[in-house]
Amino acid sequence: MAAHRSLEVSEVGDVTVVRFVDRKILDEANIQGLGQELFQLVEEENRGKLLLNFTTVEFLSSAALGKLITLDKKVKAHGGKLKLSNIRPEIYEVFAITKLNKLFDIREDESDALAAF
Numbered sequence: 001m002a003a004h005r006s007l008e009v010s011e012v013g014d015v016t017v018v019r020f021v022d023r024k025i026l027d028e029a030n031i032q033g034l035g036q037e038l039f040q041l042v043e044e045e046n047r048g049k050l051l052l053n054f055t056t057v058e059f060l061s062s063a064a065l066g067k068l069i070t071l072d073k074k075v076k077a078h079g080g081k082l083k084l085s086n087i088r089p090e091i092y093e094v095f096a097i098t099k100l101n102k103l104f105d106i107r108e109d110e111s112d113a114l115a116a117f
Helices: 028-043 062-077 089-097 110-115
Strands: 007-012 015-020 049-053 081-085 105-107
Touching (some): 049 110, 062 089, 081 110, 105 110
Parallel strands (some): 015 049, 049 081
16 A cells, blocks of 8 residues: 555545545645545545545645545546545535535545445
8 A cells, every 4th residue: 555644544344534634734735745645545546435534624725625526526437436524614614615515425424424335
């Protein structure tokens, strides 16, 4: 398995659970690296079921949202599923304003998201 700097990756059954190391996902270099790590899980490691757990994330930039949209497309192109969980209300508000809460399957917590696969 490849090394991941910005992510903590674990397996729960056949679901790959991803937790973010950084509390603030804001600057372009971090977002690029994060995107590469996430895309690698799908494209190189063929992870079909991804759950992104946002427990540690306090701030998320709009550029990070762009990476999530791209990730969603890549996961779907590979016949997989992507779910998000544990998003703080203030971050969820951004998803709601941008209507991304309709694009992504967002669950209250990790166990709820795992059950939804």
